[in-house]
Amino acid sequence: MTPNTATGPIVFLSKARDIWLPLIAVLGLSAGLIFALLKDPANARLVWTVFTLPVLGALLWQTFGSLHRGDFGLDILAALSMAFALSFGEPLAANVVALMYAGGQMLEAYASQRAAREMTALLGRVAQTAFRYEDGCLQEVPIADIRAGDRLMVRQGEVLPVDGIVVRDHALLDQSALTGEALPRMHGIGDEVLSGSTSVGGVFDIKAIRSASESTYAAIIRLVETAQKSRAPMARLADRYGLVFLAVSVSLALAAWLLSNDPRRALAVLVIATPCPLILAVPVAIMSGISRCAAIGCLVKDGGILEALSRVRVAILDKTGTLTRGAAAIVAIKNAKWIDENELLRLAASLDQASGHVMATALIAAARERGLNLVPPNDVTESPGAGIDGTVGRHRVTVGGRGFVERRVLQGSPRAFLSGRGTGEVVVAVAVDGVAAGLIVMADPVRPEAVTVLRKLRDAGIVRIILASGDRSEVTRDVGEALGIEEILGEQSPASKVECVRSARRFGPVMMVGDGINDAPALAAADVGVALGARGAAASSEAAGVVLLVDRLEPLADALTAAQRTVVIARQSIVAGLGLSIAGMIAAAFGFLPPLQGALLQEAIDVAVILNALRALRPAGSKANEGPEIPRPRI
Structure with a gap:
């Protein structure tokens, strides 16, 4: 039975079918048993037949639709089983097969819904409106109207509508829907925060860096929808194996009939082959594995x-x-004795506010992290890619490469501060009032x-x-x-x-x-x-x-690890399910399993493989030993 991927009204009808068909089969089975207990076998057989027909009709309609789409599945075995049971005067067996088929579809639908829980939970968290500052006032606006650069207020309990930078107060965010982290994380001013996170602390402001349609959460939603509509190559491979299984099942049923001259043996073989765990196990396991990955x-x-x-x-x-x-960070500041380390950084970062260089951005961020008071520079002259000159407060400051600064100093040399420079490090030289003041060493840390x-x-x-x-x-x-x-x-x-x-x-x-x-x-x-x-x-x-x-x-x-475990579980379900089904079919072919008992056995096999496939939702039982820490390079 292939998973249903229809949308709109078809989804509604599919859900209704998953509920009503098992109910019809149960009512028919119960009513027939009541007539049988009242010693009225004629009415019992009639009830079982009548209540089997709606399920058989729904199955034939679904099978016809699948064939029209070129999707040849094993649902045809269930249809053959019910039709043959009714033809050979076994309406009770037909009703049980109907119940097993309808119940199997309902169980598969439930399992797929449970497996997709972590992913579908994302879809229900999309914010619809946000509070934006406009002319000093707050206005509630649709998130579609938010643009990069807008300033937004986020209240406790709200889901961030867009990606942004924290610009006021601190943000305590629950990111479990995105990352699986159990504990909230604190973000300070200047930190980037992701849409889809939930505020669990006080009110804070963010500056939007993307529109809602371009933000992290919107991208996740698009990817989730793609994942939910997909079928794995293993699932398609299962369909191809299913055709072989169908041919084997029908051949074995015909052989049992011809050799024994007993059509009930053929019926028992078909009943045990319906529905096939090959088709049930793989989609449930794959969706469970995708869901597990999303949760982490x-x-x-x-x-x-x-x-x-x-x-x-x-x-x-x-x-x-x-x-x-992927971003430069300060690994060392080598300052002259006459200037404080923080003052050296403050002057350099203040001047670099007039530069668009990537190193300038890193210096400014580092100074703000230290809480340094940056002032606007004046009389700035920049040589792109080399360095920058300007006035910061009462000081004339020069920042740039060693050669650039060395040509402008009147006293000392930046080279005097060099010692043991590591591979990959970038040095930014600083001079104050014509005197070499020190070096700021930067690198991209591991x-x-x-x-x-x-x-x-x-x-x-x-x-x-x-x-x-x-x-x-x-x-x-x-x-x-x-x-x-x-x-x-x-x-x-x-x-x-x-x-x-x-x-x-x-x-x-x-x-x-x-x-x-x-x-x-x-x-x-x-x-x-x-x-x-x-x-x-x-x-x-x-x-x-x-x-x-x-x-x-x-x-x-x-x-x-989760992907590897998912595939192992899917293969386990396929091998175990097919093995048990084939063993049951052989027993039925030799007359050891009548149709009714065969139907009950097959349903037990289906339930077992689905429950096994759902194990992919859970984390592995053990973790690898951590082992010794390897020294990290300073680059």
Whole structure:
């Protein structure tokens, strides 16, 4: 029985059918048994026949619709069983088969709804309105009217309607719907917060950085809807195996009839083959696995991707923004004795407010984190890519590369502050009133969770990890060696990353993990592409099959383990269900199982495989040992 993917009125009719058909079958079975107890077999047989016909009619209509769409499923076995039972004078068996079929569909529908709980819960959390500041007043506006740059107020208990930056007070947010984190997280002024998070603290303001349609939560909703409509290759493979099973079932039934000259044996064989656990188990297991991944903060776009993820043996990881933060951070300040470290940073950051350079942005953010009082600069002159001059308060300040600053100082040299510079570090020289004042050392730090995640990937069966970065080879090598990565490739263009994916396939199916637009071609070329952070307009998220809902790596290894476990559970259900069904069919062919007992046995098998498939919803029972911490590089 294939899952129903219809929409609108068809969904309503399908739900009504799932409820009414089992009820009709139960009423018929009960009424017939009452007549049988009253020793009125004629009316009992009539009731069982009459109440079987609506279920048979609904099944034939569904089978006809499936055949019209080119979807040839095993529902035809149930139809054959009921029709033959009525033809051979076994209306009780036909009524039981009707109940088993209708009840199986209802159980499958319930199981699929339960398996999709974490995903469908996302769909009901979309905010409809928000409070926007307009001319100093608050106005409630539809979220469709919100644009980047709007200032919004978020109250306790409200769901953030758009992605934004906290601009007033602190935000205590419950992100469990996005990440699976049990505890709320505190966000300060300047922190980015994601739509779909729920405010559990006091009132705060955010500045929208995307419209509602481009925000994280909208992207998640689109991906969820895609995932819910998909069918895995394993599910389609089950359909093909189902055709073989259908042929075997019918052949065995005919052989039993011809050899024994007893049509009841053929009927018993068909009854035990209806409905097939092959069709029930796979969709439920796959949806359960996708749901489990969503619960831990990893959105798998469809069932085919989940199955491919379970087979991955090679992981190719980008460096900047993936293994590292992707943004410069201060790792050291080397100041002259006559100036305080914070004062050096305050003057440099104040001047850099007039610059659009990425390093200037990082300096300003660092100064604000320290609570330093920045003042507007005056008389500013900037040499793009080299440095900037200007007046900050009563001081003339110069900020830039060592050569740029050295040519402008009257006393001292920035080189005097150099000592043990690490690979990948960038130094920003600062001079105050013509005197060398010090250096600010900046770098892109490695993510703190990178070591643990790489170890878990190896534990999950990844046989080779490759670091492929567009950054300089020496910087990439420093990071890769510190993390114990087998193959390190620097200065990679988008085209060379694609070639790296193709070359790595000699070790097995490849997973590419990245976050930038330059990673998109490799993400699309890999067997499984994984993008960090759901961003509606990001090319990487569009090209990837898996999207980590937060800008962290932890959910990746857990999702890989969940995918592997899901596929194992699906195969267990298929093998066990088919094995038991075939054993029952052979017993029926030799006359050991009459039709009624065969129908009850098959229903028990169906219930067992569905309950087994639902195990994919739960986390694995044990975790890998953590092991020793590997030293992180300072780059």
